[in-house]
Amino acid sequence: MGRPLRDLRVSVTDRCNFRCRYCMPRERFGKEHKFLPKRNILSYEQIQKFVLACKPLGLGKVRITGGEPLLRRDLPKLVRQLSDLGLEIALTTNGSFLKREAESLAEAGLDRVTISLDAIDQDMHSRMTDSNVTVSDILEGIEEATSRGLGPVKVNCVVQRGVNESQIPKLVRQFRGTGVIVRFIEFMDVGGTNGWTPGQVVPTSEILDFLSKEFDLVPMMRDTPSDVASRWVHSDGSGEVGFISSVSQPFCGDCVRARLSSDGKLFTCLFTTLGHDMSELIRDGDDPSKLTEAIREVWTRRSDRYSEDRSSDAVSLPRVEMSYIGG
Secondary structure (H helix, E strand, O other): OOOOOOEEEEEOOOOOOOOOOOOOOOOOOOOOOOOOOHHHOOOHHHHHHHHHHHHHHOOOEEEEEOOOHHHOOOHHHHHHHHHOOOOEEEEEEOOOOHHHHHHHHHHHOOOEEEEEOOOOOHHHHHHHHOOOOOHHHHHHHHHHHHHOOOOOOEEEEEEEOOOOOOHHHHHHHHHOOOOOEEEEEEOOOOOOOOOOOHHHEOOHHHHHHHHOOOOOEEEEOOOOOOOOEEEEEEOOOOOEEEEEOOOOOOOHHHOOEEEEOOOOEEEOOOOOOOOEEOHHHHHOOOOHHHHHHHHHHHHHHOOOOHHHOOOOHHHOOOOOOHHHHOO
């Protein structure tokens, strides 16, 4: 109660060209899966209207997500529309189309980009993403984004025990000295398709102990209490490493983020079971004040603290999938 809505994550599509096991496993998201019909997807003008309605609540940043947002046609158009509102605009992508799109995104006003990359070894990357996209293509996209000023570029790696722990030091070595920030994310129980169990989580403390055998990392202060990542730097100044510890060190109390699905539902938590349908208000009329008041009502009533209450019976209801509302 009383916290501003500083950060809005906007999903522009529920589709993706990867089939990562912890997000969109192929047996659940195969040829028979029914994605949102195009008629239900918000237009860029409707997204801009919603974002504008959030500004009186303290909004300062919009992050464009998916699915894979670069599957949405002419995404730079949306970036330009949102950038014109005087907000910081970021993008999270799997990187497969980034080399092609980085220049036009930068010219449209995109400020920063984050790439999801859970493995640097090609064989493991192919298994984890269930795709034919090459790591070299993604690395070229990261280089292009860096050269276009979309930084600091961040690379997010979701760590699963028994799956990709070997990639942790390799990712740090890969990006050390490049200006790219690598961040390790504890495997979370988002949605209902990833088969999450606590034993699959590699806590940040364990990752730090592991990295300390090779790297001399020094902690940094967070810029604001609502920052999701703890930050560490190499003692020789050669780079930064981040950790997002939403399982072992939940940060619900400082959360200032909301999410808008591509069909117009507002979510106040990544782990929520319920979205608030704003599509009629978004599509009807030109007066943004009614939409602002509806958003304000949802935001001020929020009481979700899933990560802090993870073990309680109250959180056993089915949750929305990450591919639907964005990570």
